[in-house]
Amino acid sequence: MIRIGKKEDILELAWLWKDMVNELQPEWTPDCMSWIETEYLLLDTGMYFIVLAEKEGKIVGFVDGMVYYEPGIGKNVGIAKHFYIIPEHRGTHLMGRMYAIMDELARDKGMEIIELQCGDDKLEYWESIGFKRDQYLLRKGV
Numbered sequence: 001m002i003r004i005g006k007k008e009d010i011l012e013l014a015w016l017w018k019d020m021v022n023e024l025q026p027e028w029t030p031d032c033m034s035w036i037e038t039e040y041l042l043l044d045t046g047m048y049f050i051v052l053a054e055k056e057g058k059i060v061g062f063v064d065g066m067v068y069y070e071p072g073i074g075k076n077v078g079i080a081k082h083f084y085i086i087p088e089h090r091g092t093h094l095m096g097r098m099y100a101i102m103d104e105l106a107r108d109k110g111m112e113i114i115e116l117q118c119g120d121d122k123l124e125y126w127e128s129i130g131f132k133r134d135q136y137l138l139r140k141g142v
Contacts, residue, residue: 001053001054001055002051002052002053002054002094002097002098002101003051003052003054004049004050004051004052004101004105005049005050005051005052005062005064006043007040007043009050009052009059010036010039010040010043011036012059013039013050013052013059013062014032014035014036014039016059016061016062016084016086017030017032017035017062017082017084018030018032019084019086020082020084024119042066045066046109047066047067047068047109048064048065048066049064049065049066049102049105049106050062050063050064051063051064051098051099051101051102051105052098053085053089053094053097053098055089060085060086060088060089060094061084061085061086061089061094061095061098062082062084062098063080063082063083063084063095063098063099063102064080064081064082064102065078065079065080065081065102065106065114066078066079066081066106067079067106067109067110067111073113075112075113076109076110076111076112076113077111077112077113077114077115078103078106078107078109078111078113078114078115079114079115079116080099080102080114080115080116081116083095083098083099115134116131117137
């Protein structure tokens with residue numbers, strides 16, 4: 001089942017978020033408490049969305065994002081923040097279904113452009129559905 005996430009889901013989602021971070025960057029130390037606090041605050045804005053997938057009452061994946069007005073370009077921008085599905089449910093089209101619902105929610109809030117970050121291994125997929133490389137995220141420890 002695909003549904004819109006609520007505040008009541010955040011504690012369970014925190015475990016998936018932590019798994020996602022550990023899978024992508026095993027050397028990082030995710031701060032779950034800060035993530036949980038941030039999620040509660042973002043949901044209160046009405047411009048932030050979580051879409052999740054459940055199987056047998058357990059959350060197995062989620063997509064989240066938000067819409068904000070960017071004065072530099074004069075448009076409402078949607079940002080797709082996190083995409084995660086537990087390994088045993090990958091390849092089942094759940095991610096595409098969750099993304100489509102999040103996209104619809106963001107369009108309902110006036111989104112005109114959508115942005116996302118992805119790893120090199122996902123570039124080809126996102127470009128195949130119309131995304132274009134625009135900027136590059138560079139990171140350096142200090």
